[in-house]
């Protein structure tokens with residue numbers, strides 16, 4: 461069966477028996493959440509900042525979109541001080557079923573709630589929002605079709621005007637044979653989050669590329685059992701593509717964001733106190749076990765802010 465990449469990915473990841481409805485993400489790839497609890501500590505610091513900005517309201521929302529196995533919200537709840545924890549309304553949004561063992565306090569939802577007042581976090585969600593792929597031909601850009609069983613590709617029809625306009629603005633194709641991933645569905649997904657945020661901050665964290673440095677042939681990739689594989693949309697692997705976060709930022713502004721920061725995870729986490737600094741050697745003598753724990757933590761923090769790895773991820777932060 462031949463489909464556009466967007467339709468094929470939707471079916472492979474979220475259709476009946478789709479990859480994400482069946483599989484546990486942590487079995488297939490590592491995210492900042494699975495790399496270290498230091499990431500949840502940073503999110504907790506961010507939540508405390510938002511709480512102060514909103515004047516410590518009686519109810520403070522924490523909404524995790526694309527929550528996967530619910531690890532991030534569970535860790536934040538465990539570490540929050542009672543004064544903050546008691547006021548938290550925690551919602552984990554995912555299309556997969558509620559994971560067993562999630563704290564009762566966490567609401568599990570297939571859709572983003574409306575009227576959010578607090579912090580929205582979306583770690584590696586947008587890269588899993590399906591999109592179409594276009595290839596430049598001598599007659600202009602054409603959609604690429606994919607065989608859902610083999611991953612074989614062929615050229616399809618011309619682009620719809622809205623997709624063509626998106627490419628012209630956000631991913632201009634000049635050379636014949638060059639390819640682009642049309643990020644319009646991700647812009648719409650992100651804008652719909654901003655619309656549901658009444659007060660506070662929304663943060664999207666993902667592999668990203670800027671408009672002046674898009675990859676020539678796109679970034680469509682498959683992951684299975686921790687390894688990179690050819691992206692075949694047959695439901696046996698994750699299918700992901702880097703995110704045009706600058707385009708999402710513009711969509712967020714149109715949806716009502718009043719301030720926007722686009723930075724790297726390294727910059728954002730360092731501001732939240734994640735430095736990767738090693739513990740002082742004196743601690744090794746005074747408290748050898750504590751020293752080893754602190755050393756392990758420093759190495760995890762180092763992974764989160766490594767500029768050639770997770771630290772190179774984009775952080776889009778918008779306020780309403």
Ligand SMILES: C[S@@+](CC[C@H](N)C(=O)[O-])C[C@H]1O[C@@H](n2cnc3c(N)ncnc32)[C@H](O)[C@@H]1O
Pocket residue numbers: 480485491492493494525526527528529553554555556570582583584585588589
């Ligand atoms: C790469 S995983 C990230 C999991 C987790 N945030 C982490 O960092 O470990 C992406 C998750 O997004 C979820 N997802 C994709 N599209 C979604 C949508 N439209 N609404 C809710 N969840 C979605 C998938 O089911 C999957 O669990």
